[in-house]
Amino acid sequence: METMSTTSSLRQLLYEDVSRMISAEMLLKSSVLGWINKGNSASLKMLMLGYQDLVEKHIRQLGAFRREEQITACIPGNGVMSAFIADVDDRLSACTRPEVRDVCLLSAIQSINHFKISVYGTMAAFAGAVRLEKAGLMFHQAELDEKEIDERLSYLAEHELNRKAMSPAAATE
Secondary structure, three states: OOOOOOOHHHHHHOOOOHHHHHHHHHHHHHHHHHHHHHOOOOHHHHHHHHHHHHHEEEHHHHHHHHHOOOOOEOOOOOOHHHHHHHHHHHHHHHHHOOOHHHHHHHHHHHHHHHHHHHHHHHHHHHHHOOOOHHHHHHHHHHHHHHHHOOOOHHHHHHHHHHHHHHOHHHOOO
């Protein structure tokens, strides 16, 4: 596969975004299982297993779009996702209590979600503009999938994990 060099159309920009997101999702997929193993909360682990399934679904859908559109160029790696992953790993290694590590992991996944919500929303808009309605719906659904995970993470943080992560003295107040 060739590497993209110049961008001269909105469709090409969409294709580049798709290639970047395939790389991002693949990087994320390779990290999520390790993060699940570092988690303490069964609820968080279950949610992250579901998230891993969602990441795999997005990889399949993006790959199908890439084949349908005969996109041959590829963008290896994804600097943004690589930075997110490195940050998560650094932050997790600094956590001394399992309950704090859970909250750290949850907040890191939410940061990644917010990035992906933005990118999938942009890709949906680009697809609509270049009249790729089916793809636009797929990208919009991916955006909604990420928003749903974000809401579930927020609920888990608010109703379980944040309380458990407070300092031992504050948790009893």
